[in-house]
Amino acid sequence: MFRMRYLFLAALVSILASCGSSMEKTTMIIGRDRYSIEIARTQEELQKGLMDRRTLPAYSGMLFVFDNDRRLSFWMKNTLVPLSIAYLSSDGVVKEMYTMVPESLAPVNSKHFVRYALELPKGSFVRSGVHIGDCITIPAAAR
Secondary structure, X not given: OHHHHHHHHHHHHHHHHHOOOOOEEEEEEEOOEXXXXXXXXXXXXXXXXXXXXXXXXXXXXXXXXXXXXXXXXXXXXXXXXOEEEEEEOOOOEEEEEEEEOOOOOOOEEOOOOEEEEEEEEOOHHHHOOOOOOOEOOOOHHHO
């Protein structure tokens, strides 16, 4: 009986682990570095973002994709790791960059109408040599 329960629990843990992050992934060149990027596109993915993660590996992040240009607003509710965010136009031009504080409820609003938000570990844009006005190629998978 114990072995049967153990096998059931092991199977359940395996199933739940595989459900963790089913987001589409891509590689992006950001400044002088290559990053592994998750693409948030659905309403659920856009709302969840990087919430509840205890770590975010260097050279990884998340690209939030919207259907049209708009002013965006992000916060750090339930987001435990410090992040940097860049707001990008539909052609990939960096319009704005901000540092975000873990678990802050303060909105980080874009001043421009933009299509994408790109979140990376805090300081990544500086480390990779990215400045406002630079262009980041948006992969076909994210357009």
